[in-house]
Amino acid sequence: MRSLPYSVAPRWTAVLLLWAAFCGLFVPAAAVKHENFKTCDQSGFCKRNRQFADDVSASSSWTSPYNLVPASLSFNKGQLEATVLKTINDVGEKVPLPLIITFLESGVARVTLDEEKRAKGQITLRHDSKARKERYNEAGQWALVGGLDPAEGAALSETTDTGYTKVVYGKGGNLQAIIRHSPFSIDFQRDGETQVKFNERGFLNMEHWRPKVEKPVEEKKEGEEEKKEEEKSDEPKGEDESTWWEETFGGNTDSKPRGPEAVALDISFPGYEHVFGIPEHATKLSLKTTRGGDNAYTEPYRLYNADVFEYEMDSPMTLYGAIPFMQAHRKGSTVGVFWLNAAESWIDITKVKNTANPLALGMKGHTDTQTHWMSESGILDVFVFLGPTPQDMTRQYGELTGYTAMPQSFAIAYHQCRWNYVTDEDVKDVDRRFDKFSIPYDVIWLDIEYTQEKKYFTWDPLTFVNPDQMQKQLDKRERKLVAIIDPHIKNTDNYPVIDEMKKKDLAVKNKDGNHYEGWCWPGSSMWIDCFNPAAVDWWKSLFKYDKFKGTAHNTFIWNDMNEPSVFNGPETTMPKDNLHHGNWEHRDVHNINGMTFHNATYQAITERKKGEVQRPFVLTRAFYSGSQRSAAMWTGDNLAEWAHLEASLPMVLNQGISGFPFSGADVGGFFGNPSKELLTRWYQAGIYYPFFRGHAHIDTRRREPYIAGSPYTEIITQALRLRYQLLPAWYTAFHEASTTGAPIVRPNFYVHPEDENGFAVDDQLYIGSTGLLAKPVTKEGADSVSVYIADTQPYYDYFDYTTYSGAGHHTVPAPLNKIPLLMQGGHIIPRRDRPRRSSGLMKYDPFTLIVVLDNDGNASGTLYIDDGETFDYQQGAFIHRRFDFDGKREILTSANLDVSSPNSKALKYIKSMEKVRVEKIIIVGAPKGWKNKESVVVMEEGQKESKRRKPTEIEYHAAEGKKAAWAVVRAPKVGIGRGWRIDFGDKGAGHEHHGHEH
Helix, strand or coil, rough: CCCCCCCCCCCCCHHHHHHHHHHCCCCCCCCCCCCCCCCCCCCHHHHHHHHHHHHHHHCCCCCCCEECHHHHEEEEEEEEEEEEEEEEECCEEEEEEEEEEEEEEECCCEEEEEHHHCCCCCCCCCCCCCCCCCCCCHHHHHHHHCCCECCCCCCCEECCCCCCCEEEECCCHHHEEECCCCCEEHHHHHEEEEEEECCCCCCCEEECCCCCCCCCCCCCCCCHHHHHHHHHCCCCCCCCCCCCCEEHHHHHHHCCCCCCCCCCEEEEEEECCEEEEEECCCCCCCCCCCCCCCCCCCCCCEEECCCCCCCCCCCCCCCCCCCCCEEEEEEEEEEEEEEEECCCEEEEEEEECCCCCCCCCCCCCCCEEEEEEECCCCCCCEECCCCHHHHHHHHHHHHHHCCCCCCCHHHEEECCCCCCCCHHHHHHHHHHHHCCCCCCCCEEECCHCCCCCECCCCCCCCCCCCCCHHHHHHHCCCEEEECCCCCCEEECCCCHHHCCCHHHHCCCCCCCCCCCCCCCCCCEEECCCCCHHHHHHHHHHHHHCCCCCCCCEEEEEEECCCCCCCCCCCCCCCCCCEEEHHHEHHHHHHHHHHHHHHHHHHHHHHHHCCCCCCCEEEEECCCCCCCHEEEEEEEEEEEECCHHHHHHHHHHHHHHCCCCCCEEEECCCEEEECCCCCHHHHHHCCCCCCCCECCCCCCCCCCHHHCCCCCCCHHHHHHHHHHHHHHHHHHHHHHHHHHHCCEEEHHHHHHHCHHHHHHCCCCCCCEEECEECCCCCCCCCEEEEEEEEECCCEEEECCCCCCEECCCEEEECCCCCCCCCCCCCCEEEEEEECCCHHHHCCCCCCEEEEEEECCCCEEEEEEEEECCCHHCCCCCCCCEEEEEECCEEEEEEECCCCEEEEEEHEEEEEEECCCCCCEEEEEECCCCCCCCCEEEEEHHHHHCCHCCCCEEEEEEEEEEEEEEEEEECCCEEEEECCCCCEEEHHHHCCCCCCCCCC
């Protein structure tokens, strides 16, 4: 939605607040207000841990105070348990920290470190706080859904007096964890080579509980400063206690009842120059250094979900969501770590170049990436992935946190939104105008103004007089409505929703245990606490059709402001000492908060009517690891500027490799008025976002595609039709994401992991496994782009088959009416070519197959389709085909990829698709030998013998200049769900193979 461009101090009166909110809507666009958000120096635990790291690095004699007790060590069924002791003072007082390392069947290792005193509740809380005494240890209950089976084959290799313990795990025992006892550290190895190191630099720091001791104030004596200077040594200085017990920022004071409790660790990736992940930041895909080096950031990357107004480019500043998953990549290897912690976190990145020793023959120089992870609270809980491929990384992370939910088919089409369509008649008028201009779209959206006085689950009676009629009009063309519902509930009289929430005690509480009251769009508000199962049950009841009147089966939901955004809170969010269900402090769960809310909404839509089983659609702004299971996301309040268009590509790519690929950015930019050129180029880029929505601020001019005028409207329409034409390819890519964790749009390093020159390329993308390579124009006035090709396969222009080949950069023409899109040789791309008003109207349309031949004359591809609405696909109601073109035999075949036995639902769906055919096959890079060919032989399973071998006409088009030869079979008329074979040459004609299922 949108953020406020100002901070609201708690001392302001309600009147001033509302006036400020009203005026804030009309201020001219301005840059992000940095003073509203902490730097590391202003975040006590970050400053302490950064200083600790600096002191440790500067010391020549310092040793980490963490030591594993060998006698405490036990190992059983893939799990190692031990006690690590932290020495805390000169007299040798020690703090016991229980250690568990679990080696999982998947080859992933999990390391957790807790604090015994807190875990046993043997601490005293300050301020008579009702907060829990333990370190927060429930993040896994929200983020993790599988992949946790211990590896029974893992074995303790050595526990000797050598000072370390070695565990062998993984398939064939190719992985090792070498646990050093004193000081405690872990090296994770694959095939004998160290890939990931914990506590190599000694930055491990678990701030143990201690009682607050009031120190007497001593008067300084003359000469004392000089004496202290003389006593300086290279030992680390004493800890900075100034923010241990309370911390103030922006007029808000955090009471910190548990005192200091941060946890930090250095994690090193030896031999890895590139690290990716840890969204969400407006940065390049390959993460920059934050401590030293060329073009470095001065701040660490921050993960603390926040409502950041008009965020800036090229910054490690926090944004709306947090996925603490980082991967390191080099030629031949990808590894990663998942830091399972929901509290405010900061990550420093340092890259150390190791030059080659001229005396060591054959030894190359390499770069090590060193990272320093710091979280304010919680246990230490880290997963280690040893790859070795990018595909292993996304699959294993997906096994743990869940794969992308399979969306309804409408959700991957085009969404039209603005803040706000002002009446139900306005919505109907926009809907009619899309039809008048023959522009396809599937969903129209309503921002907060549709409600009565910002009360969710209501309609404004003056402007949305007949929402039922509005949705019926949309439904006639298979279109949907998305309405916004945020987590702040207006605190006012005569509003049953707030009355129920208070009565049932389902709101977030303040530090004193009373309902927390803050300010958001409605003014005074309270926040539903979706950590509470009773709150989730109640939330689900609010979406029933008889409760949320005016909604229909084609109404879906947008969850915004769920970081949560609180206009008068610290950093525009909730105080950290607020209390959630179970008396966990908000500081412990902050980054998970948004996910609990959109999870609840997902469940609510699933259950809103008994017997109506359809997949939900929920859009969220705040997210965490696991959000992919129930929502799509967008990159928040961007600007109508070329830089924001450019930044959207690495941001969306980063979401994909970080396990949340259903992502997009506001097309056109949320704030400001884009030029017609920028708007057009943004649509041409937006068709490559998995989530594709045009959106705009309330103060912007209308910019629906039909408003731009000629030639822009026609060019934007052409882009939209390309998205719709390729929906079968997109849907197949979504299916792959939902079953393997693979990104929907993919960066170069993911597709070509051996190509060192392309690891940092993040301004172009591949669509799924289709071989489609897109390079959107992101520079004003550009009429060409430089596309980077990583391999030696031919790449063909999607529209005119111009050939580009050879690794390196290629200039591709890109006038305003051209969308740079190439097809990599070796792929078969499914599409639907008949233009329709919405994707729902394409359900039974025929298919076209584009067969793009590689250097050997071969190609393959897949197609996945289901009903696009229900969960019947989980019971086999789908079609999943593999197409192969064998260049030697010149045969194209369709084979079944579904190995399950068909049940009644599967058979019913297959029968419903019986008449859906392949209407056209285009072969790009067709052999010269086909020049005089007039027909091909088509054979389909299930046909009578007389009809099985039917000659079908083929047209051949010879190569022209750089444009490849191509051939087209216009009417093969084979069923999309059947097995079939087409013989293109004499080589295959004699073989009696009828394309039966394998």
